[in-house]
Amino acid sequence: VxxxxxxxxxSQDRSLVKKTQELLDRGQWANKIEFLLAVAGTLVGLGNLWRFPYLCYKNGGGKGYSKCCMLNFLMETAMGQYTSQGCITCWRHFCPLFEGIGYATQVVIAYAAVSYIVIQAWAFFYLFHSFNAEVPWASCRNEWNTENCVEFDKTNSSSNWTASPNATTPATEFWERRVLGISDSIENIGSLRWELVLCLLLAWIICYFCVWKGVRSTGKVVYFTATFPYLMLVVLLVRGLTLPGAMNGLAFYLYPDPSRLADPQVWMDAGAQVLFSFGICQGTLTALGSYNQYSNNVYKDTFVLCLVNGGSSFVAGFAIFSVLGFMSYEQGLPISQVAASGPGLAFIAYPRAVAMMPLPQLWAICFFIMVILLGADTQFVSLECLMTSVTDMFPTVFRRAYRRELLLLCLCTVCFFLGLLLVTEGGLYFLQLFDHYVCSGNNLLLLSVCQTIAIGWIYGGDRLYDNIEDMIGFRPGPLMKICWRYVTPIVCFGTFLFSIVRYQPLKFNKTYVYPTWAYTLGWSLGLFCVLLVPLWSIYRLTQxxxxxxxxxxxxxxxxxxxxxxxxxxxxxxxxxxxxxxxxxxxxxxxxxxxxxxxxxxxxxxxxxxxxxxxxxxxxxxxxxxxxxxx
Known part of the structure; x- marks a missing residue:
């Protein structure tokens, strides 16, 4: 009074209110569609295109993990929406002793932001070369080809591929010799591939200008980047289904060997893929959810987005394996010999298949635009997640005019220079090392265990139910609380133990054994993420x-x-x-x-x-x- x-x-109070509002204004999604598209864009990434279909035919899928991840999906998104905070500061409101989980997720997402954008650089390189009169990976008449290069001859396919035991394809030589210039070992880093450096710089510039205004700019960009890949996927799917041999590829994809389900390696692969595919323990769901309106129905959004994610992965398998079936038909080889995952699928197998089609330039352009946009969505959200965490920790510093833009510029610049290691002649060795040990399923499995224990037991599943009910007006079913407290931590920790018992050192191309220092580096970087959780708890207690x-x-x-x-x-x-x-x-x-x-x-x-x-x-x-x- x-x-x-x-x-x-x-008057002083009104001025104070205005200044406070300016400092604490985080922004919100303009509408619910922007949130759904942003999350769908980051969930439906390159893993859905080049890894999930391969694991489906190889291992029989991972339906059990999908159910657990749906519940963790709801947990993380609800935490962000309830507190309107990023993945670090939100833990201060739920369980401050476990704030280290937030820091650990940001380390994982920072590693991913530095390394995975290199895939966009490769895709840009291929896209630019797709406008040539003849795609350069279709023939052996190039300066980078060796005498072992053998072109495919449909009229005499058998003799082409059996004439020499060391025979290689034009697509393989274009990838290894023209794009990567790959060295013989990780110890031989070699020189920078300057064309890839420029492509990497282009990718970072695009990411910067798409994210620099926060959700106000990202929310508009995702209207294109999250929907156009679906159009390209439909185009490639229709084209693939019309190719001869496509049905053989689909049969190979849809009828995996059920006996493989008894192999623990199947569950390790499935656990890692599903955690990555759903964005669990990476902080992105919490960050994106924090920009929702408080009353947004996060419960409904969870099921919609998880269905979109699973459906997109399943449909992508049809687009990929129909083309692999065509390759098998044309070359007279079993599908198991042409099937691949990861970079081998996107930059060797699929370009090789495209070269066999009429109008290869058109299909190559469609495919690599899709790869670029799939990677771009994930990259946008990774950067937004990092920016949200920092600005929420220091709102009075970075929520001022042009502070956010400068912070983002510094972040992109640092990540660009760190990523230069990955566009050297030995860069692919480091990329696979980081992918296997740092951005690995083991880290995410342990973080998932810590997260569910912190929320399910310490904070309390009933308390989170109360929070969700306050937002959406009703309480979720009891199954979720049971999974948070029992099922998810047991399944994730059991899978982690299996992976330790069945551990096999990483081999590049299944042949090259890394030196001891490389394995030590990989394990050290990976353990650093997980150790942040107990280290932070100890630090807080000692303070x-x-x-x-x-x-x-x-x-x-x-x-x-x-x-x-x-x-x-x-x-x-x-x-x-x-x-x-x-x-x-x-x-x-x-x-x-x-x-x-x-x-x-x-x-x-x-x-x-x-x-x-x-x-x-x-x-x-x-x-x-x-x-x-x-």
Whole structure:
């Protein structure tokens, strides 16, 4: 009342409110479609195109993991939407002792942002060469070809491929000798491939200008980048189904060997792929969800997006294996000899198949545009996730005019220079090393275990149910809570143990054995991600004074909506419990008290009012606080 009756203070207060709003304005999706397209764009990535179909025919799929990941998908998206915070600061509101999970996910996504954009650089290189009068991977009449290069001759296919045991294809030599200039070992890094450097620079420039304005720019870009790949996929699917031999490829894809399900390696492969495909434990879901409106139906979105992800992967298999069936038919070889995954599929097998079709330039252009856009969506979201984490940690620094753009420029520049290692002649050795040990399923499996324990047990599945009910108006079924507490941690940890027992060192092209220092580097970088979780917990405990148990209970279980906050709400004074935590609990637990601005803005204004009026936080009752809010 005193503040409202004082004109001078009222003017100062309005100025303070305006400044606070500017600092805390994170932005939101313009509409729900932008959120759905952004998430779909990052879920439906290159893994759906070049790895999922291969694993389906090889291993029989991973339906069990898909169900677990759907529930983790809901958990992570709901955490971001409920707190309107990125994947690091949101843990401060749920389980501060496990904030290290947020840092670990950002390390994984940073590794991925540096390494996977190189795939876009390769795709740009192929795209530019697709405009030639003859695609250069169709013949052996080029300066980079060797005497072992053998062109495909449809009239005499058998003699072509059996004449020499060392025979190679034009597509293989274009990839290894023209694009990569690959060296003989990881110890021979060689020189930079300057054409790839320029392609990498182009990819980073495009990413920068698509992300530099936050969700306001990303939300508009995804209208094209998330939908156009589907158009290209449909075009390639229709073309593939009309090729001779396509049905043989589809039969090979749809009828895998069920006996393979008894092999633990099948479940390790499936676990890694599904975690990556659903974006679990990478922070992207939390970051994207944080820009939703509070009342958005995150429960419905989860099922829609998971169905889109699974359906896209399944349809991509038809597009890929119909073409592989055509290759098998044309060359007279078993499909198992032409099937491949990863870069071998996108940059050797598929270009080789395209070269056999009429109008190869057209189909090559369509395919590599699709590869570029699939990679671009994932890259956009990775950068947005990193930017969200940093700006939420330091809002007063980076939520000012042009600060975000400068931060993003610095981030892209650093990542570009780090990525130069991967466009050297030995770059592919490092890329596969990082992919196998750092951005691996083992890291994500352990992070998933930590995450489900933190939310399912420490914060409490019922508490998260309360949060979700507050947002969408109803509680999810009990199955989710059971999975968060029991099924997901047991399955993920069991899969991790299987992978350790069945561990086999990485081999490049199944032949080259890395030196010891390379394996040490890979394991060190991979373990660093996971160790951030316990290291952060130890750090937080050592920073607090008092007995460990007391510190755990009153500082680290949860400061928003936890069972402890509700129990102690009536205890306005406690030696180790700040009443402002009760305030946060009230604001987040009952959104009907908050009108107009977001709870973060309201809390900041209230704290400043209290400071200006000289009222102590411990002396302020809940009823006065509610009256002030009204």
């Amino acid at each position: 005193e503040i409202r009756n004082d004109p001078g203070r009222a 607090m004074k008092g007995p460990v148990l007391q510190v755990w209970l009153f500082e680290h279980i949860s400061i928003i909506g936890c069972w402890l906050a509700r129990t102690l709400t009536s205890q306005q004074e406690h030696p180790r419990f700040d009443f402002r935590q009760h305030t946060s609990s009230i604001l987040y637990e009952d959104r009907s008290l908050v009108t107009g601005e977001s709870p973060r803005v309201q809390m900041d204004i209230i704290d400043r009012w209290i400071t200006q009026s000289g009222t102590g936080t411990h002396g302020m009752s809940v009823s006065k606080l509610i009256l002030l809010l009204i």
